[in-house]
Amino acid sequence: MAERQTHEPAPSEVWRATGERIDALISAGAAGGPAARERGEELVRLVTDFYGAGLERLLDLVHEHGGLDDKILAALADDDLVASVLLVHGLHPYSVETRVENALESVRPYLGSHGGDVELLGVTADGAVRLRLLGSCDGCPSSSATLALAVRGAVEAAAPEISAIEVEDAADPPEAPGPLVPVDSLFSRLRAAAPDGTDTGTGTDAEAGGSGASWQPVPALLALESGGVERLSAAGFPVVACRIGPDVFAFRDRCARCEQPMKGATLARRLGGGAGDGVLRCSACRAHYDVRRAGACVDTDADGAHLDPLPVLADGASVSVAVPAAPAVAT
Numbered sequence: 001m002a003e004r005q006t007h008e009p010a011p012s013e014v015w016r017a018t019g020e021r022i023d024a025l026i027s028a029g030a031a032g033g034p035a036a037r038e039r040g041e042e043l044v045r046l047v048t049d050f051y052g053a054g055l056e057r058l059l060d061l062v063h064e065h066g067g068l069d070d071k072i073l074a075a076l077a078d079d080d081l082v083a084s085v086l087l088v089h090g091l092h093p094y095s096v097e098t099r100v101e102n103a104l105e106s107v108r109p110y111l112g113s114h115g116g117d118v119e120l121l122g123v124t125a126d127g128a129v130r131l132r133l134l135g136s137c138d139g140c141p142s143s144s145a146t147l148a149l150a151v152r153g154a155v156e157a158a159a160p161e162i163s164a165i166e167v168e169d170a171a172d173p174p175e176a177p178g179p180l181v182p183v184d185s186l187f188s189r190l191r192a193a194a195p196d197g198t199d200t201g202t203g204t205d206a207e208a209g210g211s212g213a214s215w216q217p218v219p220a221l222l223a224l225e226s227g228g229v230e231r232l233s234a235a236g237f238p239v240v241a242c243r244i245g246p247d248v249f250a251f252r253d254r255c256a257r258c259e260q261p262m263k264g265a266t267l268a269r270r271l272g273g274g275a276g277d278g279v280l281r282c283s284a285c286r287a288h289y290d291v292r293r294a295g296a297c298v299d300t301d302a303d304g305a306h307l308d309p310l311p312v313l314a315d316g317a318s319v320s321v322a323v324p325a326a327p328a329v330a331t
Contacts, residue, residue, distance in 0.1 A: 029041070048089075052091075059091060073094075077093055087160060096123050096127075096159045096162065097123055100158060100159050101120055103157070103158035103159070104120060104154070104155070107154045107313065109314075110309075110312055117133075117134040118131055118134065118151055119131065119132045126163055127161065127164070128162065128163050128165070129164070131165065133167060133168065154313070215320045215321070215322050216234040216320060217318055217320050218239070218320065221241055221243070221250075221319040222319055224241065224242075226243050226244060227242075228243055228267070229262075229265050229266060230242070231263065231265075234321050234323050237252070237324060238253035238261065239251070239252065239310065240252075240265060241312075241321070242291060244267070244276060244277075246314075248312050249278075249291040249295075250311075250312050250321045251291075251308055251309055251310060255282040255284060255285060256287070256295075256306055257285050257287040258285035262283075263283065264284075265280055265281060265282055267280055267291070268281065276292075277292065278290075280295070287299055287302075289307050295308070
């Protein structure tokens, strides 16, 4: 079983860092006083409006010549960088509801590993997304982590202009990372200032605090065969992953029973289980964990032990794992 370390940042991470740097430079303008800040924000607003008008005209011309078909629109929406720019200018081809539903669809395999699902109840007039947890995900010990790392992260990346995420019968989860360009911050600064000089944009939680997790591309998992197990590091966080058919499951690389890394772990069908079932076995203490039940230990003396599950997004061309911001090192 191979162990790999991810080194080179993906292009998406480079552009995300660029967007964050833009936001930091705008915020730093406040050090020069109110006048300097206003001039800096006006400059960004004018330049962005200029390029936004050009981008809108470009799309109009392509549409007039019959080139903006459903296939092209889908390609634009699926590209993180292009989608972020279109969002800034209000030109994204898909509605908020469609983007949120697509985001939920992308995390449903992970929710299914908890025996649960999530339903979109709607988007309110003030931009709040209302969700409902279904199945055993509702009230299970890992529901908060599921929301924070999977649902909220996917929804906010797909629709950063939303004002809040409301979950029925569940506490509000912490913040998760947004799209490549910090659209929330740009939205507030690109709105015209009020006559009295005050900002008419609304601030966001994302501007005030940091995120608790980040999506990390893990190319090694694309080549992982069904039945295979692999230990690796994603942004310094130890991960153990396995594949059953098309489904990839990832957990923190630490056994819940012996608290040792899952070195030499193997994947096998659960005794009496059906096709598609799988248990991950720790080679050190021989504990068994059901990967489709969020890593719950299935041993008779388990006493509620379970692995720490990590959300996985796989689209056939890439695999990403959401890991906590503070790295934990396996020994």
